[in-house]
């Protein structure tokens with residue numbers, strides 16, 4: 001059950017149904033600070049939500065979790081500013097956030 005402490009409480013729901021991938025980043029950033037993120041993602045997976053950002057994930061990411069059988073708690077450990085975070089953006093064809101761009105530059109310098 002989602003609580004009134006959730007980060008999106010009182011916000012315009014349209015934020016979480018972005019039409020541009022650059023707007024997804026904004027919704028995901030809100031979810032990443034949400035105390036209900038795990039509950040929200042589990043709910044979306046259980047109800048097979050097709051649309052919107054839930055628990056900081058897009059539809060593509062939720063499909064990936066289902067397809068790979070990855071545990072929700074492990075998926076949520078993937079953070080921006082890490083190599084795994086960068087790979088997630090690339091896998092999902094998302095706009096790469098500033099923190100992950102720094103990782104990409106670091107890797108490029110190292111010749112990876």
Ligand code: SF4
Pocket residue numbers: 002006007008009016030031032034035036037038040041053054055056
């Ligand atoms: S994780 Fe779910 S409950 Fe929390 S801000 Fe995102 S959409 Fe709202």
Ligand SMILES: [Zn+2]
Pocket residue numbers: 079080081085086089096097098099100101
């Ligand atoms: Zn990122």
